[in-house]
Amino acid sequence: MVAAKAVRVASGSQAARGLYDRIGEFLIDQRLDPDPANYAFAYQLLANPDGPLARAVHALTDGGVRLTRRDIETLGCDAQPVAGMPTATIEKAQGLVAQTQMQVEGFQDMVTAMRAETKDFGRDLAASAQAMRSSGGDDIEIARITATMLERVRNAEERLETANREASELRTKLEEARDNARRDPLTGLPNRRAFEEAYAAQASAGARICMAVCDVDHFKSVNDRFGHVVGDRVLKALGEALSDTCKGHLVARYGGEEFVVLFTGLDLMAAREVLDRARLAVSAKRYRLRETDAPLGEITFSAGLSPAAQGEVFGTVFHRADQLCYAAKNGGRNCVRVD
Numbered sequence: 001m002v003a004a005k006a007v008r009v010a011s012g013s014q015a016a017r018g019l020y021d022r023i024g025e026f027l028i029d030q031r032l033d034p035d036p037a038n039y040a041f042a043y044q045l046l047a048n049p050d051g052p053l054a055r056a057v058h059a060l061t062d063g064g065v066r067l068t069r070r071d072i073e074t075l076g077c078d079a080q081p082v083a084g085m086p087t088a089t090i091e092k093a094q095g096l097v098a099q100t101q102m103q104v105e106g107f108q109d110m111v112t113a114m115r116a117e118t119k120d121f122g123r124d125l126a127a128s129a130q131a132m133r134s135s136g137g138d139d140i141e142i143a144r145i146t147a148t149m150l151e152r153v154r155n156a157e158e159r160l161e162t163a164n165r166e167a168s169e170l171r172t173k174l175e176e177a178r179d180n181a182r183r184d185p186l187t188g189l190p191n192r193r194a195f196e197e198a199y200a201a202q203a204s205a206g207a208r209i210c211m212a213v214c215d216v217d218h219f220k221s222v223n224d225r226f227g228h229v230v231g232d233r234v235l236k237a238l239g240e241a242l243s244d245t246c247k248g249h250l251v252a253r254y255g256g257e258e259f260v261v262l263f264t265g266l267d268l269m270a271a272r273e274v275l276d277r278a279r280l281a282v283s284a285k286r287y288r289l290r291e292t293d294a295p296l297g298e299i300t301f302s303a304g305l306s307p308a309a310q311g312e313v314f315g316t317v318f319h320r321a322d323q324l325c326y327a328a329k330n331g332g333r334n335c336v337r338v339d
Contacts, residue, residue: 022046030067031326041072067256184253186232187239195252195260199314207264209308210271213321214242216257217300217333226296230289234299238282245278259301260318268307268338275303275336283334300334307339 023042024034032038045053057067182194190198202209216222216238223231235257242251242259250262263271279301287296304324308317324337331337 019043019046032067032072038072187236187253189239189243189259190250190252192252192254195250195254195262196314198250198262199308199317202262202264203308203311203314206310208266209317210263210266210268210305211308211317211321212261212263212271212275212303212305212336213254213318213325214238214259214261214275214301214303215325215329217302217329219257222296222299226289230296233290234287234296237285237287238299238301241282241285242278245281246274249274260321268305271307272305272336272338275305279303279334279336302328302333303336304328305336305338 023039023046026032026042026046027034027038032042045057048054182190182197184191199209199211216234219231219234222234235253239251239253239259242261246261246263249264249266252260252262254260261275263274266274283298283300285299287299288294289296302325304321304327306317306321306324320339324339328335328337
Protein backbone atom coordinates (compact mmCIF):
# COMPACT_ATOMS: atom_id res chain seq x y z
CA MET A 1 0.00 0.00 0.00
CA VAL A 2 2.85 2.36 0.86
CA ALA A 3 4.52 1.48 -2.43
CA ALA A 4 1.33 2.19 -4.38
CA LYS A 5 0.94 5.55 -2.64
CA ALA A 6 4.55 6.39 -3.47
CA VAL A 7 3.89 5.56 -7.14
CA ARG A 8 0.82 7.82 -7.15
CA VAL A 9 2.79 10.66 -5.56
CA ALA A 10 5.62 10.21 -8.04
CA SER A 11 3.13 10.15 -10.92
CA GLY A 12 1.46 13.31 -9.62
CA SER A 13 4.81 15.04 -9.27
CA GLN A 14 5.76 14.12 -12.83
CA ALA A 15 2.44 15.49 -14.13
CA ALA A 16 2.91 18.73 -12.19
CA ARG A 17 6.48 19.04 -13.46
CA GLY A 18 5.28 18.40 -17.01
CA LEU A 19 2.65 21.14 -16.70
CA TYR A 20 5.23 23.51 -15.23
CA ASP A 21 7.59 22.82 -18.15
CA ARG A 22 4.81 23.37 -20.69
CA ILE A 23 3.91 26.68 -19.05
CA GLY A 24 7.53 27.81 -19.33
CA GLU A 25 7.73 26.74 -22.97
CA PHE A 26 4.47 28.55 -23.73
CA LEU A 27 5.69 31.82 -22.18
CA ILE A 28 9.01 31.62 -24.04
CA ASP A 29 7.34 30.74 -27.33
CA GLN A 30 4.89 33.64 -27.00
CA ARG A 31 7.65 36.01 -25.78
CA LEU A 32 5.75 36.77 -22.59
CA ASP A 33 7.31 37.82 -19.30
CA PRO A 34 7.06 35.15 -16.55
CA ASP A 35 5.01 37.41 -14.29
CA PRO A 36 2.09 36.16 -12.14
CA ALA A 37 -0.63 37.33 -14.57
CA ASN A 38 0.97 35.62 -17.58
CA TYR A 39 1.72 32.50 -15.54
CA ALA A 40 -1.89 32.29 -14.32
CA PHE A 41 -3.14 32.69 -17.87
CA ALA A 42 -0.82 29.95 -19.14
CA TYR A 43 -1.84 27.65 -16.29
CA GLN A 44 -5.55 28.19 -17.02
CA LEU A 45 -4.90 27.52 -20.70
CA LEU A 46 -2.69 24.43 -20.41
CA ALA A 47 -4.47 22.81 -17.46
CA ASN A 48 -7.64 22.61 -19.58
CA PRO A 49 -6.43 22.11 -23.18
CA ASP A 50 -9.96 21.44 -24.49
CA GLY A 51 -11.68 24.33 -22.69
CA PRO A 52 -13.10 27.57 -24.16
CA LEU A 53 -9.94 29.53 -23.37
CA ALA A 54 -7.80 27.01 -25.24
CA ARG A 55 -10.13 27.16 -28.24
CA ALA A 56 -10.06 30.96 -28.21
CA VAL A 57 -6.24 31.05 -28.02
CA HIS A 58 -5.96 28.48 -30.81
CA ALA A 59 -8.17 30.62 -33.05
CA LEU A 60 -6.20 33.75 -32.20
CA THR A 61 -2.76 32.20 -32.75
CA ASP A 62 -3.62 30.14 -35.83
CA GLY A 63 -0.92 30.50 -38.48
CA GLY A 64 1.93 31.17 -36.05
CA VAL A 65 0.66 34.44 -34.60
CA ARG A 66 1.93 35.16 -31.09
CA LEU A 67 -0.12 36.45 -28.20
CA THR A 68 0.44 39.90 -26.76
CA ARG A 69 -0.14 41.11 -23.20
CA ARG A 70 -3.17 43.02 -24.50
CA ASP A 71 -4.63 39.81 -25.95
CA ILE A 72 -4.23 38.12 -22.57
CA GLU A 73 -5.92 41.02 -20.79
CA THR A 74 -8.77 40.92 -23.31
CA LEU A 75 -9.21 37.15 -23.16
CA GLY A 76 -8.80 36.82 -19.40
CA CYS A 77 -9.61 33.44 -17.89
CA ASP A 78 -13.25 33.43 -18.99
CA ALA A 79 -12.76 33.47 -22.76
CA GLN A 80 -15.87 33.48 -24.87
CA PRO A 81 -16.28 31.89 -28.33
CA VAL A 82 -15.62 35.29 -29.97
CA ALA A 83 -12.05 35.72 -28.80
CA GLY A 84 -10.34 39.06 -28.61
CA MET A 85 -13.49 41.11 -29.24
CA PRO A 86 -14.59 43.73 -26.67
CA THR A 87 -17.85 43.10 -24.81
CA ALA A 88 -19.54 46.15 -26.35
CA THR A 89 -18.73 44.85 -29.83
CA ILE A 90 -20.04 41.38 -28.99
CA GLU A 91 -23.28 42.87 -27.63
CA LYS A 92 -23.67 45.06 -30.71
CA ALA A 93 -23.13 42.10 -33.01
CA GLN A 94 -25.60 40.00 -31.03
CA GLY A 95 -28.13 42.84 -31.22
CA LEU A 96 -27.72 43.06 -34.98
CA VAL A 97 -28.19 39.31 -35.32
CA ALA A 98 -31.34 39.42 -33.18
CA GLN A 99 -32.75 42.38 -35.13
CA THR A 100 -31.97 40.74 -38.44
CA GLN A 101 -33.56 37.48 -37.35
CA MET A 102 -36.73 39.30 -36.26
CA GLN A 103 -36.90 41.13 -39.58
CA VAL A 104 -36.43 37.92 -41.55
CA GLU A 105 -39.19 36.22 -39.57
CA GLY A 106 -41.48 39.23 -40.03
CA PHE A 107 -40.76 39.30 -43.75
CA GLN A 108 -41.56 35.59 -44.04
CA ASP A 109 -44.83 36.06 -42.14
CA MET A 110 -45.77 38.95 -44.43
CA VAL A 111 -45.07 36.97 -47.60
CA THR A 112 -47.06 34.01 -46.24
CA ALA A 113 -50.02 36.28 -45.46
CA MET A 114 -49.86 37.88 -48.90
CA ARG A 115 -49.83 34.48 -50.57
CA ALA A 116 -52.88 33.41 -48.56
CA GLU A 117 -54.71 36.65 -49.38
CA THR A 118 -53.86 36.34 -53.09
CA LYS A 119 -55.15 32.78 -53.09
CA ASP A 120 -58.39 33.84 -51.39
CA PHE A 121 -58.72 36.81 -53.73
CA GLY A 122 -58.41 34.57 -56.79
CA ARG A 123 -60.95 32.12 -55.42
CA ASP A 124 -63.43 34.88 -54.54
CA LEU A 125 -62.97 36.52 -57.94
CA ALA A 126 -63.66 33.25 -59.73
CA ALA A 127 -66.79 32.66 -57.62
CA SER A 128 -68.05 36.20 -58.29
CA ALA A 129 -67.48 35.82 -62.03
CA GLN A 130 -69.43 32.57 -61.99
CA ALA A 131 -72.25 34.27 -60.04
CA MET A 132 -72.44 37.10 -62.61
CA ARG A 133 -72.57 34.65 -65.49
CA SER A 134 -75.36 32.75 -63.76
CA SER A 135 -77.40 35.88 -63.00
CA GLY A 136 -76.88 37.47 -66.39
CA GLY A 137 -75.03 40.46 -64.86
CA ASP A 138 -76.03 43.12 -62.41
CA ASP A 139 -74.64 46.66 -62.24
CA ILE A 140 -74.81 46.77 -58.43
CA GLU A 141 -73.10 43.38 -58.09
CA ILE A 142 -70.39 44.37 -60.59
CA ALA A 143 -69.76 47.62 -58.67
CA ARG A 144 -69.49 45.70 -55.39
CA ILE A 145 -67.06 43.17 -56.86
CA THR A 146 -65.01 45.96 -58.45
CA ALA A 147 -64.77 47.85 -55.14
CA THR A 148 -63.71 44.65 -53.38
CA MET A 149 -61.06 44.00 -56.01
CA LEU A 150 -59.70 47.55 -55.70
CA GLU A 151 -59.56 47.32 -51.91
CA ARG A 152 -57.64 44.07 -52.06
CA VAL A 153 -55.25 45.47 -54.66
CA ARG A 154 -54.59 48.50 -52.40
CA ASN A 155 -53.94 46.17 -49.45
CA ALA A 156 -51.56 44.09 -51.53
CA GLU A 157 -49.69 47.22 -52.67
CA GLU A 158 -49.33 48.44 -49.08
CA ARG A 159 -48.01 45.05 -47.98
CA LEU A 160 -45.56 44.97 -50.86
CA GLU A 161 -44.33 48.46 -49.97
CA THR A 162 -43.82 47.35 -46.37
CA ALA A 163 -42.02 44.21 -47.57
CA ASN A 164 -39.70 46.27 -49.77
CA ARG A 165 -38.92 48.61 -46.86
CA GLU A 166 -38.22 45.64 -44.57
CA ALA A 167 -35.97 44.09 -47.21
CA SER A 168 -34.02 47.34 -47.58
CA GLU A 169 -33.55 47.62 -43.80
CA LEU A 170 -32.49 43.99 -43.69
CA ARG A 171 -29.81 44.57 -46.34
CA THR A 172 -28.51 47.57 -44.38
CA LYS A 173 -28.32 45.55 -41.14
CA LEU A 174 -26.54 42.68 -42.87
CA GLU A 175 -24.02 45.04 -44.46
CA GLU A 176 -23.37 46.64 -41.06
CA ALA A 177 -22.90 43.24 -39.41
CA ARG A 178 -20.57 42.13 -42.22
CA ASP A 179 -18.52 45.30 -41.89
CA ASN A 180 -18.30 44.98 -38.08
CA ALA A 181 -17.03 41.43 -38.43
CA ARG A 182 -14.08 42.69 -40.49
CA ARG A 183 -13.21 45.91 -38.68
CA ASP A 184 -11.22 46.63 -35.51
CA PRO A 185 -13.50 48.56 -33.13
CA LEU A 186 -10.70 50.65 -31.56
CA THR A 187 -8.84 51.96 -34.61
CA GLY A 188 -11.53 51.55 -37.27
CA LEU A 189 -9.00 49.70 -39.41
CA PRO A 190 -9.65 46.32 -41.05
CA ASN A 191 -9.00 43.47 -38.64
CA ARG A 192 -7.12 40.19 -38.90
CA ARG A 193 -9.96 38.44 -40.69
CA ALA A 194 -10.25 41.16 -43.35
CA PHE A 195 -6.47 41.19 -43.82
CA GLU A 196 -6.26 37.44 -44.33
CA GLU A 197 -9.16 37.53 -46.80
CA ALA A 198 -7.46 40.34 -48.74
CA TYR A 199 -4.21 38.36 -48.87
CA ALA A 200 -6.05 35.30 -50.19
CA ALA A 201 -7.80 37.38 -52.87
CA GLN A 202 -4.57 39.08 -54.02
CA ALA A 203 -2.62 35.82 -53.96
CA SER A 204 -5.24 33.98 -56.04
CA ALA A 205 -5.15 36.85 -58.55
CA GLY A 206 -1.37 36.40 -58.91
CA ALA A 207 -0.54 39.89 -57.60
CA ARG A 208 2.92 40.86 -56.40
CA ILE A 209 2.69 40.94 -52.60
CA CYS A 210 4.88 42.07 -49.74
CA MET A 211 3.73 41.73 -46.13
CA ALA A 212 4.88 43.86 -43.21
CA VAL A 213 4.39 43.13 -39.52
CA CYS A 214 4.77 46.23 -37.32
CA ASP A 215 4.97 46.18 -33.52
CA VAL A 216 4.91 49.24 -31.23
CA ASP A 217 8.18 49.51 -29.27
CA HIS A 218 7.96 49.44 -25.46
CA PHE A 219 4.17 49.49 -25.60
CA LYS A 220 3.89 47.74 -22.24
CA SER A 221 5.70 50.63 -20.56
CA VAL A 222 3.22 53.09 -22.09
CA ASN A 223 0.33 51.15 -20.55
CA ASP A 224 2.14 50.75 -17.24
CA ARG A 225 3.00 54.45 -16.94
CA PHE A 226 -0.07 56.12 -18.40
CA GLY A 227 -2.82 53.49 -18.43
CA HIS A 228 -4.73 51.67 -21.14
CA VAL A 229 -6.74 54.71 -22.21
CA VAL A 230 -3.54 56.46 -23.29
CA GLY A 231 -2.30 53.19 -24.77
CA ASP A 232 -5.44 53.01 -26.90
CA ARG A 233 -4.82 56.56 -28.14
CA VAL A 234 -1.29 55.57 -29.14
CA LEU A 235 -2.63 52.61 -31.11
CA LYS A 236 -5.17 54.81 -32.88
CA ALA A 237 -2.50 57.40 -33.71
CA LEU A 238 -0.18 54.74 -35.09
CA GLY A 239 -2.97 53.24 -37.18
CA GLU A 240 -3.74 56.67 -38.67
CA ALA A 241 -0.05 57.35 -39.40
CA LEU A 242 0.38 53.99 -41.15
CA SER A 243 -2.82 54.47 -43.16
CA ASP A 244 -1.79 57.99 -44.24
CA THR A 245 1.73 57.00 -45.27
CA CYS A 246 0.80 53.68 -46.89
CA LYS A 247 -2.10 54.99 -48.97
CA GLY A 248 -3.16 52.55 -51.67
CA HIS A 249 -2.14 49.56 -49.56
CA LEU A 250 -4.09 47.68 -46.92
CA VAL A 251 -3.25 48.54 -43.30
CA ALA A 252 -4.88 46.46 -40.57
CA ARG A 253 -4.66 45.98 -36.83
CA TYR A 254 -3.75 42.35 -36.34
CA GLY A 255 -4.04 42.19 -32.55
CA GLY A 256 -2.68 43.93 -29.47
CA GLU A 257 -0.01 46.44 -30.50
CA GLU A 258 0.64 44.63 -33.78
CA PHE A 259 -0.26 46.11 -37.18
CA VAL A 260 0.15 44.59 -40.63
CA VAL A 261 0.47 46.11 -44.09
CA LEU A 262 -0.28 44.33 -47.36
CA PHE A 263 1.73 45.95 -50.16
CA THR A 264 0.48 45.00 -53.63
CA GLY A 265 2.14 45.80 -56.93
CA LEU A 266 5.44 46.81 -55.29
CA ASP A 267 8.76 45.00 -55.17
CA LEU A 268 10.55 44.52 -51.86
CA MET A 269 12.70 47.65 -52.05
CA ALA A 270 9.79 49.90 -53.02
CA ALA A 271 7.68 48.49 -50.19
CA ARG A 272 10.56 49.06 -47.79
CA GLU A 273 10.82 52.72 -48.82
CA VAL A 274 7.13 53.26 -48.07
CA LEU A 275 7.37 51.45 -44.74
CA ASP A 276 10.48 53.41 -43.75
CA ARG A 277 8.64 56.66 -44.49
CA ALA A 278 5.87 55.53 -42.19
CA ARG A 279 8.38 54.62 -39.47
CA LEU A 280 10.10 58.01 -39.72
CA ALA A 281 6.77 59.85 -39.71
CA VAL A 282 5.71 58.09 -36.50
CA SER A 283 9.04 58.60 -34.71
CA ALA A 284 9.14 62.29 -35.68
CA LYS A 285 5.88 63.06 -33.88
CA ARG A 286 5.95 64.28 -30.30
CA TYR A 287 2.95 62.93 -28.48
CA ARG A 288 1.50 64.66 -25.42
CA LEU A 289 -1.09 63.71 -22.84
CA ARG A 290 -4.43 65.24 -23.70
CA GLU A 291 -5.33 66.02 -20.09
CA THR A 292 -2.10 67.71 -18.93
CA ASP A 293 -0.20 68.42 -22.16
CA ALA A 294 2.75 66.59 -20.59
CA PRO A 295 5.08 64.90 -23.11
CA LEU A 296 4.34 61.24 -23.66
CA GLY A 297 7.76 60.54 -25.08
CA GLU A 298 8.88 59.13 -28.39
CA ILE A 299 6.68 56.46 -29.98
CA THR A 300 8.33 54.14 -32.47
CA PHE A 301 7.68 50.79 -34.06
CA SER A 302 9.78 47.93 -35.35
CA ALA A 303 8.84 46.06 -38.51
CA GLY A 304 9.61 42.97 -40.54
CA LEU A 305 8.94 42.93 -44.28
CA SER A 306 8.83 39.87 -46.50
CA PRO A 307 7.75 39.20 -50.11
CA ALA A 308 5.29 36.40 -50.82
CA ALA A 309 6.25 33.77 -53.37
CA GLN A 310 3.70 32.66 -55.94
CA GLY A 311 1.16 30.37 -54.27
CA GLU A 312 2.66 30.83 -50.78
CA VAL A 313 0.09 30.48 -47.99
CA PHE A 314 -0.63 33.32 -45.61
CA GLY A 315 0.70 31.69 -42.45
CA THR A 316 4.14 31.08 -43.96
CA VAL A 317 4.58 34.68 -45.11
CA PHE A 318 3.26 36.08 -41.85
CA HIS A 319 5.56 33.91 -39.76
CA ARG A 320 8.56 35.05 -41.77
CA ALA A 321 7.64 38.74 -41.46
CA ASP A 322 6.92 38.28 -37.74
CA GLN A 323 10.35 36.73 -37.17
CA LEU A 324 11.95 39.66 -38.99
CA CYS A 325 9.98 42.06 -36.76
CA TYR A 326 11.28 40.22 -33.71
CA ALA A 327 14.83 40.53 -35.11
CA ALA A 328 14.27 44.28 -35.57
CA LYS A 329 13.28 44.59 -31.92
CA ASN A 330 16.32 42.62 -30.80
CA GLY A 331 18.49 44.74 -33.10
CA GLY A 332 17.70 48.00 -31.36
CA ARG A 333 14.07 48.75 -32.32
CA ASN A 334 12.73 51.56 -34.52
CA CYS A 335 13.97 49.87 -37.68
CA VAL A 336 12.78 47.67 -40.57
CA ARG A 337 14.21 44.25 -41.32
CA VAL A 338 13.64 42.68 -44.72
CA ASP A 339 14.10 39.24 -46.20
